[in-house]
Structure formats: structure tokens, C-alpha cells
Amino acid sequence: MPRLILFNKPFGVLSQFTDKGTEGSPRKTLSDFITVPGVYAAGRLDQDSEGLLVLTDDGQLQNRISDPKFKQPKTYWVQVEGVPDEAALKALRTGVTLKDGKTAPAKAEAIPEPENLWPRDPPIRVRKSVPDSWISLTITEGRNRQVRRMTASVGHPTLRLIRAQVGEWTLNGLGTGQWRKA
Known part of the structure; x- marks a missing residue:
């Protein structure tokens, strides 16, 4: 039975267990919070994003969660600058054109x-x-900083980004820095 941690x-x-960054100012990593051996993040969240990160010891499950070809839905709560009108929300719903192509x-x-x-903090x-x-945004892709780039493209830069759900798993009941077995 694979181990699964939310x-x-x-x-x-950082969405990793070690920091190979600059010396002198070590950044916090998953190892500052999770002591379960042998689990790895299925996907990533930028350092300046918050919320649900799924970890597992099962490589196939990790791939199914993180590989965009499986179209695993991920829902984000996004605090944006301004108040998006229906045209901005419709643009997000139909897909917006970014430098690396149109989003799904x-x-x-x-x-x-x-x-x-x-x-x-x-x-x-x-x-x-x-x-x-605030807006709720559910995507099935995983481009680099995709949600931030999407909201900026419709004129509403992201101020705060929280992933609330990955597939069937949710953030419900977890305070910041907390984890539980799923």
C-alpha cells in the first residue's frame, strides 16, 4: 500500500527536502516539517505559493499526480489585484494565450x-x-507559474496563491505547516 501524505x-x-541554494541563508524545506522517510512531492508549488502538496513513496502514483498528460485537476484560491469582471473570468474559462502558447x-x-x-507571513x-x-481557478496543466501568468494576462495580478485541491485530495482541516496521512 503506497504511503500518501497531504x-x-x-x-x-521549498517543495523539496534539501536546499542546494545560497549559503548563509538556508531556506525552509519539506524536511523542516515532514519526518516520514522515503516520500517525495508529487508536483511542486513555488516558494511563494501556499497550500496542498501531495507526497508519496509510490513512483507511479507520483507520476500520475504530477504529469500533465494525466490532466489531474488542481484547484487554486487566488487573491488578485482588482475585481475581475465576467469578461476576465470568461477568458480564463476559454484559455488565455501566454508566451508558451494557449492554456487549456x-x-x-x-x-x-x-x-x-x-x-x-x-x-x-x-x-x-x-x-x-478572490477567485477559484481549476487547471489541468502544470506550466511554470501558470496561474500567476494567467491572472496577469487578464489584468489581475496574483497577490496570494493557495492550492486547495489536487484531484480528490483537499486542504480541508490542515493548518499551515501541518500534514496528515491520506
Whole structure:
């Protein structure tokens, strides 16, 4: 039976167990939170993204979760600058053209701020003259910084990005930095 761990990755943590980056200022990694041997992240979350990271010791399962050819849906809660109108949401739903080509259609909808949301450290920048809002965005691709590039392409840069769901697994009940076996 494969081991499966669901982890709520905090902002600023690398999606790997070691840091081969710069000396003198070690960054936090998965090893600062998870002590289960032999598990590896199925996919990645950028250092400045938060939320659900699935880890497993099963290479085939890891591939099925992370390889875009399997079209595993991933849902993100995205705090964006401004308030997207229906035209912006429709563009996300039909696919937007990025430098590396057009994205597949996504599920996109305006949502209220997610309940029980933990504070981010450091907090996002707030500009009194520019409102912010939240959208839920579900994609089946896995391009580099795809969600951030998609929201920027429709005129609403991402301020905070939280992955809430990968396939059937959700973030529900996990505080930031917490993990559980699935």
C-alpha cells in the first residue's frame, strides 16, 4: 500500500527536502516539517505559493499526480489585484494565450475570501487605492507559474496563491505547516 501524505505548505518553503541554494541563508524545506522517510512531492508549488502538496513513496502514483498528460485537476484560491469582471473570468474559462502558447480551458469563478484562512507571513502588500478579490481557478496543466501568468494576462495580478485541491485530495482541516496521512 503506497504511503500518501497531504501537507499544507507555508509561504516561503521549498517543495523539496534539501536546499542546494545560497549559503548563509538556508531556506525552509519539506524536511523542516515532514519526518516520514522515503516520500517525495508529487508536483511542486513555488516558494511563494501556499497550500496542498501531495507526497508519496509510490513512483507511479507520483507520476500520475504530477504529469500533465494525466490532466489531474488542481484547484487554486487566488487573491488578485482588482475585481475581475465576467469578461476576465470568461477568458480564463476559454484559455488565455501566454508566451508558451494557449492554456487549456480552466474553471474560474469569483469567490468570497476562503473561510478559516491562516494569515500569511509576510502579509501581502495592500494598496488602499486598489481593491483585491478572490477567485477559484481549476487547471489541468502544470506550466511554470501558470496561474500567476494567467491572472496577469487578464489584468489581475496574483497577490496570494493557495492550492486547495489536487484531484480528490483537499486542504480541508490542515493548518499551515501541518500534514496528515491520506
